[in-house]
Amino acid sequence: MTQSPEITKPKEFLDRELSQLAFNRRVLAQAEDHNLPLMERLRYLCIVSSNLDEFFEVRVASLLARGSGHHHLSEDPDLAASLERVSLECHQLIAEQYGILNADLLPQLAAKGVRLLRNKDRNEAQRAWVKSYFEREVRPILTPIGLDPSHPF
Numbered sequence: 001m002t003q004s005p006e007i008t009k010p011k012e013f014l015d016r017e018l019s020q021l022a023f024n025r026r027v028l029a030q031a032e033d034h035n036l037p038l039m040e041r042l043r044y045l046c047i048v049s050s051n052l053d054e055f056f057e058v059r060v061a062s063l064l065a066r067g068s069g070h071h072h073l074s075e076d077p078d079l080a081a082s083l084e085r086v087s088l089e090c091h092q093l094i095a096e097q098y099g100i101l102n103a104d105l106l107p108q109l110a111a112k113g114v115r116l117l118r119n120k121d122r123n124e125a126q127r128a129w130v131k132s133y134f135e136r137e138v139r140p141i142l143t144p145i146g147l148d149p150s151h152p153f
Contacts, residue, residue, distance in 0.1 A: 017059050017082065021089045024051050028093065031100050038108055045105065048097055052090070060086065 030036065030044040063086070067079045106116060119127065 015082070015085070017055075017063070017086050018089060020051075020055055020059060021086070021093060024048050024055070025093060025096075027051065028097060028100070031097075031105070038105070038112070042105055042109070045097060045101060048093070052094070 027044055028048050031041045031048070033041065036044075060083075063079065063083055067083075109115070117126065119130075122130065
């Protein structure tokens with residue numbers, strides 16, 4: 001029977017969180033690919049958002065749970081450094097994502113007649129429709145969740 005190799009230098013392995021963020025960066029690169037159809041590019045941008053939601057729900061929550069036994073992150077410098085690297089990479093990734101959306105995709109969509117209307121840009125009839133839609137379709141399926149120190153996220 002072959003023995004498993006002993007892990008003596010964990011620093012030689014890839015950081016799991018940064019690897020997932022690097023994957024999301026590659027997905028985001030698809031949103032920049034002008035050879036793809038516009039709606040496909042928008043879909044890739046949305047996939048990055050969905051992936052980041054899950055990343056924070058699972059991976060970042062796991063990091064924070066790992067540190068919950070410590071009163072201060074300074075007591076676990078490796079954990080603090082991991083969280084700092086994740087934060088920096090996420091901020092950069094999200095900034096790029098918004099840049100692609102606002103400077104590239106939204107203008108191209110607008111040129112094809114698809115516009116994102118902010119509330120201030122809607123007329124009264126549109127505001128009434130949005131409110132009615134929310135009350136009829138969205139509110140009934142919302143589930144309130146109370147968050148406090150004894151019931152962490």
